[in-house]
Amino acid sequence: xxxxxxxxxxxxxxxxINDVPMDQxxxxxxxxxxxxxxxxxxxxQATGEFVDEQALAPRGTFVRMDSAGQPExxxxxxxTKDLIAGWMVIDVDTYERALELAAELSVAPGxxxxxxxxxxxxxPFYGVMPTVTE
Amino acid sequence: xxxxxxxxxxxxxxxxxxxRGADFASAEDAVQEALIRALRTWPDxxxxxxxxWLVTAAWHKFVDAARAESSxxxxxxxxxxxxxxxxxxxxxxxxxLYFLCAHPSLSPGSAVALTxxxxxxxxxxxxxxxxxxxxxxxxxxxxxxxRQLSGLPLDxxxxxxxxxxxxxxxxxxxxxxxxxxxxxxxxxTRRLAGSTGEPEVAGLLAxxxxxxxxxxxxxxxxxxxxxxAEQDRSRWDTGLIAEGVTILQAALARDRLGEYQAQAAxxxxxxxAPSTAETDWVQIVEWxxxxxxxxxxxxxxxxxxxxxxxxxxxxxxxxxxxxxxxxLPRYAAVRAYLVERAGDLARAASLYADAARAATxxxxxxxxxxxxxxxxxxxx
Numbered sequence: 001x002x003x004x005x006x007x008x009x010x011x012x013x014x015x016x017i018n019d020v021p022m023d024q025x026x027x028x029x030x031x032x033x034x035x036x037x038x039x040x041x042x043x044x045q046a047t048g049e050f051v052d053e054q055a056l057a058p059r060g061t062f063v064r065m066d067s068a069g070q071p072e073x074x075x076x077x078x079x080t081k082d083l084i085a086g087w088m089v090i091d092v093d094t095y096e097r098a099l100e101l102a103a104e105l106s107v108a109p110g111x112x113x114x115x116x117x118x119x120x121x122x123x124p125f126y127g128v129m130p131t132v133t134e
Numbered sequence: 135x136x137x138x139x140x141x142x143x144x145x146x147x148x149x150x151x152x153x154r155g156a157d158f159a160s161a162e163d164a165v166q167e168a169l170i171r172a173l174r175t176w177p178d179x180x181x182x183x184x185x186x187w188l189v190t191a192a193w194h195k196f197v198d199a200a201r202a203e204s205s206x207x208x209x210x211x212x213x214x215x216x217x218x219x220x221x222x223x224x225x226x227x228x229x230x231l232y233f234l235c236a237h238p239s240l241s242p243g244s245a246v247a248l249t250x251x252x253x254x255x256x257x258x259x260x261x262x263x264x265x266x267x268x269x270x271x272x273x274x275x276x277x278x279x280x281r282q283l284s285g286l287p288l289d290x291x292x293x294x295x296x297x298x299x300x301x302x303x304x305x306x307x308x309x310x311x312x313x314x315x316x317x318x319x320x321x322x323t324r325r326l327a328g329s330t331g332e333p334e335v336a337g338l339l340a341x342x343x344x345x346x347x348x349x350x351x352x353x354x355x356x357x358x359x360x361x362x363a364e365q366d367r368s369r370w371d372t373g374l375i376a377e378g379v380t381i382l383q384a385a386l387a388r389d390r391l392g393e394y395q396a397q398a399a400x401x402x403x404x405x406x407a408p409s410t411a412e413t414d415w416v417q418i419v420e421w422x423x424x425x426x427x428x429x430x431x432x433x434x435x436x437x438x439x440x441x442x443x444x445x446x447x448x449x450x451x452x453x454x455x456x457x458x459x460x461x462l463p464r465y466a467a468v469r470a471y472l473v474e475r476a477g478d479l480a481r482a483a484s485l486y487a488d489a490a491r492a493a494t495x496x497x498x499x500x501x502x503x504x505x506x507x508x509x510x511x512x513x514x
Contacts, residue, residue, distance in 0.1 A: 001242070001243035001265070003266070045270060045271060045274060046274055046278070047274065047275075048243075048244070048247075048271050048272065048275025048276075048278055049271070050267075050268070050271050051266075051267050051268065051271065052268075091243075091265070091266075091267050091271070093241045093243050124494075126493075126494065126495050126499065127494050127495050128306075128307050128308055128495060129308070129359065129495040129496075129497045129498055130306045130308075131306050131308050131316060131345050131346075131349075132302075132305070132306055132341065132345055132397070132401075133437075133464075134362065134400065134401075134404065134437055134440070
């Protein structure tokens with residue numbers, strides 16, 4: 001099996017079809033969206049493909065050590081920057097299955113109850129180095 | 135308490151419960167629960183008869199679960215505490231369990247998980263840790279696999295190829311958490327080889343032993359990958375090599391060649407060589423030809439190109455490579471290696487960098503990045 005990261009962006013991904021910011025939805029639409037995400041995770045639990053999910057706050061800063069040996073921060077950055085909203089990690093039999101699940105997650109309902117069709121980024125994890133190679 | 139001994143008992147105890155009339159899924163669950171209890175209580179209070187203890191504990195778990203189920207459904211309890219024997223799947227061997235857990239209706243991932251639990255006697259938590267998934271996920275994967283198997287006859291042999299594939303997958307995973315999956319795969323394959331005369335089972339066992347023999351030399355002290363050509367061959371386990379070769383020779387003598395025997399023959403030729411230069415590459419190419427007759431796997435053709443490169447020179451290897459799909463895993467790495475040996479260092483450096491980007495594991499990526507750096511440094 002192989003692990004994949006499904007990355008969801010606040011911004012930085014190409015525009016979704018139903019591209020209305022969440023704060024402009026009705027409360028019912030927000031609830032329906034969150035329920036869809038929960039149901040999706042529950043289904044993955046039941047199929048034995050779920051590994052992890054996390055959501056990130058839209059705040060962030062770049063950090064490095066400065067010449068005095070102290071943490072130095074920079075940012076937050078302009079609206080054009082890529083901003084990750086959260087992720088889900090799945091463990092699946094095939095790449096095709098990973099695509100299928102990502103596509104399913106992309107059509108969570110949004111404004112007007114219509115599917116968002118947002119772009120999710122699918123990234124493979126490094127796997128185990130096989131023992132038998134020659 | 136010897137945990138390995140406890141794990142050995144698991145498939146036999148599942149067999150006892152099934153013979154007493156339990157269905158496989160419930161029997162397996164009950165034995166898992168008994169196993170977890172044994173792991174907790176045996177260190178302080180070891181039983182005199184471990185198998186009898188496990189059978190009794192598992193049977194009680196099974197009866198409790200059946201009672202709970204029948205009261206949930208409002209039905210009469212159908213199981214007695216000591217029921218008559220049911221249909222007998224084998225006597226005490228666990229061959230039927232190997233086949234059932236590797237049933238072709240299961241996905242490879244499910245078959246691996248179920249085999250490790252029911253045949254290997256590992257706990258769900260150990261398997262989850264080994265495969266880096268939450269315990270709940272692994273539990274679901276296993277119970278889903280068992281649901282898919284419900285209603286299948288237990289006494290019919292399946293396809294040995296699927297069983298071997300599952301064991302091979304487990305071996306290739308190497309190490310995970312506190313469970314040594316490679317050693318576990320060898321243990322299960324050894325036991326399978328003991329209960330069947332199938333030459334391919336012996337071939338797979340030989341293949342595993344011959345690769346396992348090189349384990350200590352495959353990674354450097356800092357965890358970096360050490361390629362075959364640079365391995366310290368004095369660290370290879372000669373005992374395992376001798377055992378692998380003996381098992382392989384006996385299997386080959388039966389004249390029913392299969393892909394695991396052919397792969398083991400290649401591993402044996404490597405194991406036998408004092409260095410890469412003194413390796414019998416011509417014979418290795420011949421074994422790859424045999425392997426290609428048995429399987430059309432393009433990865434075999436890629437590996438054959440490496441061997442041809444050693445036997446007949448890098449240009450011959452590159453000519454072989456030109457017929458293959460560049461999208462194959464490790465294609466770029468093989469090409470980089472052959473191009474370097476052909477003397478085109480600038481091209482090799484950029485191919486190693488490509489190969490690093492295409493790597494599917496971190497140790498391979500790091501190794502290929504270092505190779506690119508090494509060749510670039512040589513050019514300067």
